[in-house]
Amino acid sequence: MTDSGREDALGDLVAFRQGFYDSLARRGDALFELCEAVLCSDGPVRSMVGLSLAPEHRRGHGALYDAVNHGRVEIDRLRTALTQVRLPRAADGRLVLAVDVSPWLRPDGATCPDRSFCHTYGRGKDEHRMIPGWPYSIVAALETGGTSWTAPLDAQRLAPGADVAAVTVAQIRDVTQRLISAGQWREGDPDIWFVLDAGYEGPRIAYLLADLPVQILARMRSDRVLRRAAGAWVPNPAGGRPPKHGSEFVFGDPATWQDTDVETSCGTRLYGTVTAQAWDRLHPILTRRAAWAGYEGELPIISGTVIRLRVEHLPSGGVNKPVWLWWSGVDATAADVDWCWRMFLRRFDIEHMFRMWKQTLGWTRPQLREPESADRWTWLTLVAYTQLRLARPLADDLRRPWEKPVEPQRLTPARVRRGFRCIAAKTGSPADAPKPTRPGPGRPSGSKNRSRAARHDVGRILATGEPYTRPAHHKKGTKPRRTG
Template identity: 60%
Template sequence: MSLLHRDARLEALTELSCFRGEFYSCLTARSDALFELADAVLCGDGAVRSLPELSLVGEHRRGHGGLYAALARGSINTHRLRRALAEVPLPRSDDGRLVLAVDVTCWLRPDAHTSPERILCHTYGRGKDQHIPVPGWPYSIICALEPGRSSWTAPLDATRLAPADDTATVTARQLRDLLRRLIASGQWQEDDPDILVVADAGYDAPRLAFLLKDLPVQVLARMRSDRVLRRTVPRRQPHTMGRPPRHGGEFVFGQPDTWGTPDTQTVTGTRLYGTAVARSWDRLHPRLTHRSSWASADGTLPVIEGTVIRLDIDHLPSGATPKPVWLWWSGTGATPADTDRLWQAYLRRFDIEHTFRLFKQTLGWTVPKIRTPEAADRWTWLIVAAYTQLRLARPLAADLRKPWEKPSSPDRLTPARVRRDFRHIRPQADCPARAPKPSRPGPGRPPGLKNTHPTPRHDVHTPRKPQPPRRQTKTPTTPRPRRTG
């Protein structure tokens, strides 16, 4: 082993030990049981299929009763844990920029009638063109993305959406708090480029950009293909009477005759998608009409200008017919290099789906049948801390592949393969958890005595929208195309 490689391993081991010590300090109640529960998730054989079976892992020295008690009555200082996650080394793009992806993933609990604060979550892929609402707990998660093709991300924050929360408002507040932590920890300096936030079409990108306009951040999000934006107002001619207009001509995504000449156009050859053609149009904005969403605006509704990018590709890896992708960027004056950088950064957003799949299928995030949402939050933070330890142990892991798997280089190991070797890495790192003290189980409920305090049952919260008065209107013979501004 070379001296340089040995120093790199020592540095990675020191970073892992420091985070484990800080993570243990964030556990303020039942700390030993919670810490060993996270180690059991990392050192178990195969995917996590049952919560009590984690007590049988050798690294978990307590019984299954203490495991459930730790999740039910433990405590985690989430503010300190969020600061610890913001201080670990984070991946950056080729130009040194931090790229953050935000998305909502759901912990479905359709049969948990005794669990409060459940919301109807939209699920996808359960049928052809079917979006079925299923009760559960939605979580908004923010991850830092790596530049190249990778299944690794860096989870930095997780927030459960309450029944009365507005997704855009909660996401903006979540991003604001995270950006302040990143700036305080030195992850962003004055001379660094603005942090790029990437989101999908479920987010209102102009509203996010408006709520975060005082921070060094740029918003890039996909837009629906039926949107209608407006151009800037042309220069007013002298001696023109009347009120000056606030919006220019229409830019209809579904009508090419309204696009005009693009400001930039690039052609890039890709291995997976063939030829990718990206065109951009500068200084386009939506016409805001929903005043309830812009209650913080003073007087008139703001005009939020940005750059629209249309991406066309030849084919998809699955063989399906590709559809054009429309992106909206909160910046203006995009160059051809910016256009290429932005659409490639958006494609990296799908790496967060690999993290969600690992959370649910390997680490067992949605496996436990937890009753209270507070216990679900504790389990969620344990999963985030466990994944962060996997990322920090990435330079230390060996490729323990199975006979039918292809060998992989040390710098290309997936999170699941790093987890296979974490049991051998754990003895080298610090383990602040104390040994359990001998105790006896409680007497429990006497035999034959019925439960006289049944658990209350809770209804699923559904958003209520005011119903407009019904009008007797005549159905048009030719339906008009759907347009959203």
Template identity: 55%
Template sequence: MSLLDPAGHVGSLAALSQFRTDFHDCLTGRADALFELTDAVLCTDGPVRTLVGLALAPEHRRGHGALYAGLNRGRIDFERLRRTVAGLPLPRAVDGRLVLAADVSPWLRPDANTSPDRSFCHTYGRGKNEHKMIPGWPYSVIAALEVGRTSWTALLDAVRLEPGADAAAVTTVQVREVVERLMSAGQWKAGDPDILLVLDAGYDVQRLSFLLADLPLELLGRLRSDRVMRRPTPPRVYAPKGGRPPKHGGEFVFGQPDTWGEPDVRTTTETSRYGTAVATAFDRLHPRLTRRWSRPKLRSPEAADRWTWLVIAAHTQLRLVRGLAADLRRPWERPAPPNKLTPARVRRGFRNLRTAVGSPAGAPKPTKAGPGRPPGLKNRRPAAVRDVGRVLKTGEPYSRPAHHKQGTKPRRVSD
């Protein structure tokens, strides 16, 4: 779609205007302040480095006090906003199926000792071969993927994982609700190809596939390189000395190719970009069971939830008009066709498109700044210091082992 296509241009602007109206209706408390904060995110050039800096954008006609009041005390009808986003046109694969991806994105807050409900988040790439646990708010995000090499996704949902939460259980409920909303919106009907759900190595694909077996889903997940799987139970053979028959077959260790054996299926495909691609499949393997953008400095996790959904609404608006934005590229950037612009480039021209659809937010009322705390007066109500929780797959609260406590010796436990 280009600016030379009047019908498509008008249609995209109409879709953007309708979504902006629906989004404003989802803001049930301090709606105008939250809506103009979203416009400031869309129209400000460059990354959002400070939250208060958004109050200087021309699209945010209110003061910085209204900005923080909207995030801290505003209200958003999240369920209505989720249904609105699910009803928008979504990208599909070549065969017409929906491809969803789920992942956990941490909002790191290591120095926010007064912020509640923080958990230890697993982070990568913070040092050479180092994976550190840093306090923050982890969010489980689900998005619809596009085909080909692109940085565009359709964000559908975001849920904050509370300390002690069972990540698999939360993901199961989240995926189930997303699929049900897509079915209610007519995005999937009986007879359509099953929805493909792509998962990273941090998810227990086997458990999720069992919990979501009643939905039209196919799960595709990565497995960690240190996983150990078991082969099917071998046929029962009479043993003269008796004994209990085995419950599992031999081990399949990912890091030891000598334990793999011959694959059940092997395919070879010639690709134009990566050369020869070889895929191998092993049937009936199961896990071995053992015992055992922008991050403003907000204090409240509820305010973090509101900010997260404001960003999702902003990203959705960029997706609706991605074919209409002009390529306002930097002198050192390569030209790109209109349908290949990244979200960052579309955001550069959103300020020009915003004037064509208007804003449902009302004009601010004239007022004056509050008195604030008098200079030299100490804060008599300091914020409480919060402990950091931990998200465990088992759903059990984390407790430090006794032998890790100072002044105690390790104790051996017999099998």
């Protein structure tokens, strides 16, 4: 990178750090230095109190916990600062964002309010567990090419009983409007893409966001059943109204697929030959229950393109099953189909980001009681990762003797973090020096804490608030799911 490019990258990092400090309304100096300690500590973060021993954290452990428990972060101001930084873009200049939920598991936190049962995978085959914790919905911009970097833009904790689709729609709408206000999207630019996994109802989200310049790409379960568009209507002398839906398209029954509208095939290094089949203008049948119970008027027809993706082999050697995708666009070309499945594969970069947050930056390490404290620590983790991404052009490869050298553009977040202490010395710290003080008296020796903390029941993330039961379409051997 040229000297001018490094100066621009350093200027972007300094500006973001100043914006982050300005968004800390209470205990700002302690919160800023806590984030510095996360970035400059040697090795993974094992505990929060251990960060008070880092040279960048000039305050004691009491100030550290006081900042997390009683500090205040202006989240809206911080969200605006995140949308104003330079974001990664695809080859055609469009923004591709992923939305996913990652849990902060707290199975032993009986005194923690607002916990929900979070879906997690066990170590056994097809083993699913519901463990209490705080689920967070994260929005991040994706890069292209061989990299695991992302640009997180928003984090929101899901409350018990929340409608995940409604919360996701509000979150996507807020992020999109902030991107437009920041000039990241202008009139005439390609639509912003949002890539979702199978836990989201793609057609419903696309319908609720139809007024925004966004497109939705979501994975669908393999037991779904969609309908084709109704054909030409021939009036019946006996009466009757024209049909609203065409023939069925059953994902698990090839006899109902008929001819594909688009089919592409190409070779890849990891997956071998990749074959994608696409069928145009398919829609789910909506019923007046659950999310559509209070809908006024006739239920809409939400048409899209269904893509069946099949690879020759998996790098891990697992079970090779086809992947079904639903795209909110219609009249897809071969280039559109290739673009869709390639962008869906980029969605897995957000999983690498979650692993970096949890295993290296210590996102879920602290045993915090209040969910508001967990929100502050979550945003500190997000800001720390963003600073690593902005410092990426400035970092040197401080590799271990057993590691292979890599190009500066391909440094991983963990390698950038090794040299962040040297980079932070060039940016300066807006935090003020701590004032001399004395520790408090604390609890008298020999006394006991007689105020018992309140216990809280675990809620569930359901729009209805009813007790959780495993859905029938999640069980093996059941009939295909024919309603949306």
